[in-house]
Amino acid sequence: MAGNHDQKLGEALRKVDNGMPDQVRHRIDETLSSLPERKKKWKRPSMIAGGIVASLAILLGTGFTNTTMAQVLQNIPFVESVFKLAGDSTLKTTVEKGLAEKVNKSAADQGITVTVNEAIYDGTGVSVGYVVQSDTVLEENVNPSIDFNVDGKRIGNYGVGGSSERYDDHTVLGVMHLDVSEPLPNEFDLGMKIKKLGESEGEWNVQFPVREISSENKVILPVEKKSSGDITVILEKVTFAPTATEVVYKLKQPSNREMELSFELLGSNGEHVEPLSLFKKDDTFKVSYEPFSTIPETITFRPQSRHDNEIDQILEKLEITVGVN
Structure with a gap:
């Protein structure tokens, strides 16, 4: 199947061969000959996924902008959207619904090109799909070391998660x-300053506009309060978004014996979503969980068991269940 696809791709590329620079033609031939016979399976990411293949980085680097070529590029594997290939079905859905925004911005240094393919910001966080392509063989681990900025200002407190997949010796696809911790504007320019890719040091700076897409979001403000002894939990806000379920709550307890608590989030349909990130400021917490496959009728916010009967009896009284509709 993949062999037939590659053969058709080669024929399509040759049809637009007239007037193509020799350098571009040579790089295309190299790329076609190096395509694997089978498309690699994308591993399920820990928090994210996305990117594009080396072909796009090669052609963009030449400055070749033929309209017909742009149409042909849509048929090259991974170019249109790598979010679709991610093990995360949520990212596939954002593309299918037209929520992900095309970026296609590149930066090159040390013989390595980093291209941001697409991004989505749903009000809970930003997901970015990218590709790393090198003239030489890449290391197994090219996890980028990045400083982020919003409208030119460095972000103070943030967390980053992600995953990557090696496509071939010269190409790695990834998402982050x-x-x-603090709310972002509805629209802003996101800057990514990459200082290191694996063991390769350099400077890869990419900046692109980001716009919040919240039309798919559902927000509830339950302000539900539960107390047990001198511990109080107040569930203030829950946001159901395409890429995450965000919970904001307050936890009040005596400072002289604060108990470290974590909370499970469950839906009325029995679905359990895993936590992705947590931020704390004073007694206010913001936790991002995986998105629910479908928004449940009710959710349960439950302290996790400490495997201590006396403590668990206290925690049971802090469980909160609220309606969503």
């Missing part, structure tokens, strides 16, 4: 999720 950016979560911040």
Whole structure:
């Protein structure tokens, strides 16, 4: 199947061969000959996924902008959207619904090109799909070391998670999720300053506009309060978004014996979503969980068991269940 696809791709590329620079033609031939017979399976990411293949980085680097070529590029594997290939079905859905925004911005240094393919910001965090392509063989681990900025200002407190997949010796596809402690503007320019890719040091700076897409979001403000002894939990806000379920709550307890508590989030349909990130400021917490496959009728916010009967009896009284509709 993949062999037939590659053969058709080669024929399509040759049809637009007239007037193509020799350098571009040579790089295309190299790329076609190096395509694997089978498309690699994308591993399920820990928090994110996305990117594009080396072909796009090669052609963009030449400055070749033929309209017909742009149409042909849509048929090259991974170019249109790598979010679709991610093990995360949520990212596939954002593309299918037209929520992900095309970026296609590149930066090159040390013989390595980094291209941001697409991004989505749903109000809970920013997911970015990218590709790393090198003239030489890449290391197994090219996890980028990045400083982020918003409208030119460095972000103070943020968390980043992600995953990557090696496509071939010269290409790595990846995605990252950016979560911040403070609210972001509805629209802003996101700057990514990459200082290191694996063991390769350099400077890869990419900046692109980001716009919040919240039309798919559902927000509830339960302000539900539960107390047990001198511990109080107040569930203030829950946001159901395409890429995450965000919970904001307050936890009040005596400072002289604060208990470290974590909370499970469950839906009325029995679905359990895993936590992705947590931020704390004073007694207010913001936790991002995986998105629910479908928004449940009710959710339960439950302290996790400490495997201590006396403590668990206290924690049971802090469980909160609220309606969503």
